[in-house]
Amino acid sequence: xxxxxxYNSVKxxxxxxxxxxxxxxxxxxxxxxxxxxxxKVILQRLKKLAQESGGETVLITFHPHPRKVLYPxxxxxELYLINSQREKIELLRKAGLDNLIIVxxxxxxxxxxxxxxxxxxxxNKLHAGRIVVGFNHHFGHNREGDYEELRNLGQEYGFEVEExxxxxxxxxxxxxxxxxxxxxxxxxxxxxxxxxxHYIIMGLIHEVNPKLKEIGFPSxxxxxxxxxxxxxxxxxxxxxxxxxxxxxxxMCFIKKSGNSSIDAVVEYYLFDRPxxxxxxTATVHFHKFIREEKPFQTLEELQKQLQIDRVQVDELxx
Numbered sequence: 001x002x003x004x005x006x007y008n009s010v011k012x013x014x015x016x017x018x019x020x021x022x023x024x025x026x027x028x029x030x031x032x033x034x035x036x037x038x039x040k041v042i043l044q045r046l047k048k049l050a051q052e053s054g055g056e057t058v059l060i061t062f063h064p065h066p067r068k069v070l071y072p073x074x075x076x077x078e079l080y081l082i083n084s085q086r087e088k089i090e091l092l093r094k095a096g097l098d099n100l101i102i103v104x105x106x107x108x109x110x111x112x113x114x115x116x117x118x119x120x121x122x123x124n125k126l127h128a129g130r131i132v133v134g135f136n137h138h139f140g141h142n143r144e145g146d147y148e149e150l151r152n153l154g155q156e157y158g159f160e161v162e163e164x165x166x167x168x169x170x171x172x173x174x175x176x177x178x179x180x181x182x183x184x185x186x187x188x189x190x191x192x193x194x195x196x197x198h199y200i201i202m203g204l205i206h207e208v209n210p211k212l213k214e215i216g217f218p219s220x221x222x223x224x225x226x227x228x229x230x231x232x233x234x235x236x237x238x239x240x241x242x243x244x245x246x247x248x249x250x251m252c253f254i255k256k257s258g259n260s261s262i263d264a265v266v267e268y269y270l271f272d273r274p275x276x277x278x279x280x281t282a283t284v285h286f287h288k289f290i291r292e293e294k295p296f297q298t299l300e301e302l303q304k305q306l307q308i309d310r311v312q313v314d315e316l317x318x
Contacts, residue, residue, distance in 0.1 A: 114145025
C-alpha cells in the first residue's frame with residue numbers, strides 16, 4: 001500500500017490517490033480539532049460499522065484549517081487550534097482510527113462542489129460504502145452540502161449515510177469553539193470535561209532556566225511546534241508529564257508574548273524528577289489552573305512562591 005507515513009497504528013495519507021486501496025472504507029470528514037467527546041462518538045460509530053463490514057475507518061481532515069485559508073484577515077486570523085497536527089494524530093490513534101487522510105486545504109480545493117466531493121472523491125477514489133457525519137455537518141463549496149444532500153446522494157449511488165446527534169455535557173452542547181473559549185479563560189477542568197481527556201501539549205524537551213535549578217526547582221521546557229497552537233493564559237498549572245517511559249506529577253508555567261505560540265515559554269517542574277534527556281518528546285497533561293503570572297523582585301521571592309505553588313498542587317488528587 002502506498003502509505004505516505006505511519007504513526008503507530010494509524011496510516012496517514014497526503015492525497016486521495018494513495019488512499020485508494022483502503023478496503024470497505026467507512027468515512028467521516030472534518031477538522032476534528034480537540035478530538036473531543038463529540039468526535040469520539042463519531043469515531044466509535046465508525047469502528048462499529050467497520051467491524052460489521054470487515055472494513056476500515058477513515059477520517060478526511062484538512063491542513064491548514066479552512067478558516068485560515070478562506071478568511072485570513074477576519075475569523076481565520078486569530079484562530080488558534082486546540083491541537084497541533086502531531087497531537088491530533090496521537091489522539092486519533094488512541095481513539096482507534098485506522099486511516100487518516102490529511103488534505104492540503106487551498107482556495108482551489110475550496111471550490112470543489114459538494115456533489116463533486118461525494119462523486120469524485122468519496123465514491124470514485126475512496127469507494128465509500130458508508131459515510132458518517134456529525135450534527136449540522138456542512139461540506140463543499142460555500143458549505144452547500146449537508147446531511148440531507150448526502151442522504152439523497154446515498155440513495156442515488158448506493159451508499160449508506162448516518163448522522164450522529166449533537167453531544168451534551170451536563171445539558172450543554174459540545175463544540176471545539178466552546179473548548180477553545182474555556183481554555184482561553186483558563187477553565188482547564190471545563191475544557192477537559194468537553195474533551196473527555198486532558199488538554200495536552202506535546203513537544204521536544206529541553207533544559208531551561210539554570211536559576212530555577214539553583215533554588216531547588218530544576219525545570220524543563222517544551223518546544224511548541226505550531227504558531228497557531230492554542231495556549232491557556234499565562235500562569236501556573238497542575239500537570240502530569242509523560243514521556244516514553246514515565247508519568248510524573250508536577251506544575252507548569254506558561255508565558256506568552258506576541259501572536260505566535262512558537263515564541264511562548266512553556267516550562268514544567270516535576271515533583272519526582274525522572275531522567276529525561278533533552279531531545280526526547282514529552283506530553284504535558286493539564287489538570288487545573290493554579291494562579292496567574294506575577295513579577296518577582298528576587299530569586300528568594302520566586303522560591304517562596306514556588307514552594308507555595310507546590311504545596312497547593314501536591315494537595316490535589318490527579
